[in-house]
């Protein structure tokens with residue numbers, strides 16, 4: 001897989017950086033004054049690792065470019081981790097000129113989407129953090145209006161803390177879909193690569209889990225830091241506090257709470273209905289916080305309607321239940337106990353079906369489902385449809401011409 005054709009262009013209002021990962025064009029728009037090393041292809045190598053491992057193709061970086069020696073030395077360890085998570089990722093070699101990356105031009109920097117984790121990090125490091133980075137094209141592809149609204153909201157939080165807000169527009173999400181992987185696989189790596197591109201001395205990725213409950217993820221405290229270059233230390237931070245404790249800490253920053261955005265459904269407001277909104281509501285209820293804006297105010301009765309989908313998610317509710325017991329909140333406790341019962345019952349039924357009935361019920365449920373409709377993007381854990389996603393990627397990669405980026409990403413750079 002060839003990687004390179006890096007261009008750095010200063011347009012009227014923004015700097016545009018683009019390069020190719022195979023035949024896919026990856027691009028970033030950012031403020032003009034950000035210094036970028038136009039010979040440093042590390043961010044492209046980091047992005048390319050995932051498709052290259054799936055295709056079992058070595059990576060060849062343009063001879064005009066170099067990559068960070070420090071990242072190069074850790075590539076084997078990084079790849080072993082992904083192979084361990086999902087054997088569909090096979091180790092490959094990277095052929096590139098290597099050297100130390102150039103001196104930092106930005107100080108301590110953290111990603112910030114306006115959510116609980118990012119707001120907590122920003123507040124915690126208010127004395128030393130200089131920049132917050134907000135991205136369009138990462139979680140959501142926002143149009144002009146949505147993006148301007150989100151940027152304005154984040155700007156208010158940045159102003160409160162006296163920090164600079166750096167807005168980045170990119171087709172990263174389009175790239176992840178093109179590879180056929182879920183965002184969960186490469187989000188730590190992609191964020192780390194942006195930190196390196198910005199030449200920040202430190203880039204902080206705010207973790208969502210706590211030290212006692214770390215699980216396999218493309219953004220992981222042991223993994224994210226391996227993407228550190230000579231210039232940029234990648235710090236996966238915030239594992240000392242769960243969501244409820246982070247919100248308790250944020251109580252002293254009402255301006256941050258009023259600007260909080262946590263929703264999985266819409267980028268412009270908190271719907272109050274999705275599981276992330278309801279989870280945040282439980283934390284606010286436990287903390288007696290009332291100034292977080294929801295479109296529809298969640299109620300305790302909404303908890304019973306939730307469906308816990310994974311062990312990781314189940315853990316969040318276990319913590320809530322412990323807190324509800326500790327805080328003597330019987331109404332909340334009842335709803336959480338019901339939710340836990342529902343989850344455990346479902347899990348037991350699946351086990352019984354598997355062990356005693358050879359998955360007969362599962363097969364009956366899926367009998368009308370075609371293979372095509374059961375194929376999902378490749379995840380951090382192996383799934384039987386992974387091989388079909390890899391075949392798709394092979395076909396896309398075999399197209400000789402370079403592809404255009406077709407996604408519409410709203411801009412604040414006019």
Ligand SMILES: [Zn+2]
Nearest residue numbers: 263271274277
């Ligand atoms: Zn929501």
